[in-house]
Amino acid sequence: DGLTALDRVVTGCRACPRLVAWREETARTKRRAYLDWDYWARPIPGFGPPDAPLVLVGLAPAAHGANRTGRIFTGDPSGDLLYAALHRIGLTNRPESVRHGDGLQLHGVRITDPVRCAPPDNRPTTAERDTCRPWIVRELELMRPTVRTVVALGGFAWQALLPVITAAGWELPRPRPVFGHGAHLVLPAGDGGPPLELYGCYHVSPRNTNTGRLTAAMLHDLLRTAARSAGL
Ligand code: SF4
Numbered sequence: 001d002g003l004t005a006l007d008r009v010v011t012g013c014r015a016c017p018r019l020v021a022w023r024e025e026t027a028r029t030k031r032r033a034y035l036d037w038d039y040w041a042r043p044i045p046g047f048g049p050p051d052a053p054l055v056l057v058g059l060a061p062a063a064h065g066a067n068r069t070g071r072i073f074t075g076d077p078s079g080d081l082l083y084a085a086l087h088r089i090g091l092t093n094r095p096e097s098v099r100h101g102d103g104l105q106l107h108g109v110r111i112t113d114p115v116r117c118a119p120p121d122n123r124p125t126t127a128e129r130d131t132c133r134p135w136i137v138r139e140l141e142l143m144r145p146t147v148r149t150v151v152a153l154g155g156f157a158w159q160a161l162l163p164v165i166t167a168a169g170w171e172l173p174r175p176r177p178v179f180g181h182g183a184h185l186v187l188p189a190g191d192g193g194p195p196l197e198l199y200g201c202y203h204v205s206p207r208n209t210n211t212g213r214l215t216a217a218m219l220h221d222l223l224r225t226a227a228r229s230a231g232l
Contacts, residue, residue, distance in 0.1 A: 004050065006142065011043050011045060016117060022120050023063075023067050023117050026039065026064065026118060027067070034068055037068050039067060040067060043116035043117050044070065044072050044113060044116050044117075045072075046072065046110050046139055047071055048109050048111055051143075052108050052143070054110070054149050054226060054227055055151070056082075056112075057151065057161055058072070058073065058078075058112075058113045058157060058203070060113050061113065061117065063118040065078070065079060066118070067118035070100055077206045079204075080097075081219065082153075083104070085220050088220055089220065089232075091106060091107050091109045091223075091232065107232075109232070114132060114160035115128060115132045117132075129160055133164060133167075144168065148194060149229045152200050153204060155203075158183075158200055165187060169190050169193070177198075180200050182199075183200035184198070184199050185198045197229045199226045201223070201226075
């Protein structure tokens with residue numbers, strides 16, 4: 001289908017010179033614990049069924065996480081927390097995501113990033129975010145027949161998503177909605193189709209979880225609410 005083709009094509013993108021250099025450099029230098037890994041070192045496609053009613057949007061791959069394993073949120077502490085929470089609400093068949101071929105399956109949820117390549121310090125530039133935007137716009141356009149709810153994991157995802165949402169066919173209120181944990185909007189479709197529900201959730205990064213800003217219980221509650229709004 002179209003989304004499978006998109007997932008394949010995006011992995012060949014080299015549009016951001018700084019990110020191409022960084023994703024490849026981290027693959028050469030590696031981290032001591034992963035010396036025997038052959039890093040993926042390419043853009044990370046979305047993961048999950050193409051007809052999912054729920055979409056989770058993160059920031060960008062981690063240099064030694066998804067940039068190593070080739071699967072989004074796979075092989076880093078952020079992903080450990082996220083997949084455990086998804087498993088608790090019945091959206092995965094396993095509680096952890098280790099590597100390709102580990103048998104993990106997502107049910108009714110797809111996970112993607114607005115920036116597909118690992119950035120230094122986990123900080124893409126505004127130009128890199130904008131350069132990458134067409135990939136996620138296309139992804140959401142292809143999912144329009146089934147997608148009902150999107151969760152922005154963090155303020156970066158929220159800001160990145162607003163123009164994506166309008167480009168993919170839904171309408172935003174003015175002034176532009178502000179990110180917060182638990183922020184919730186119902187966005188009408190410009191063509192009279194089903195609305196899109198948008199939720200804000202603190203990012204699942206160790207910086208947020210170690211400080212207690214985001215607890216496993218908060219994450220669980222928010223994802224369960226979002227999943228219910230998507231009919232899951
Ligand atoms: Fe391409 Fe996006 Fe990676 Fe930039 S961040 S090289 S646009 S896939």
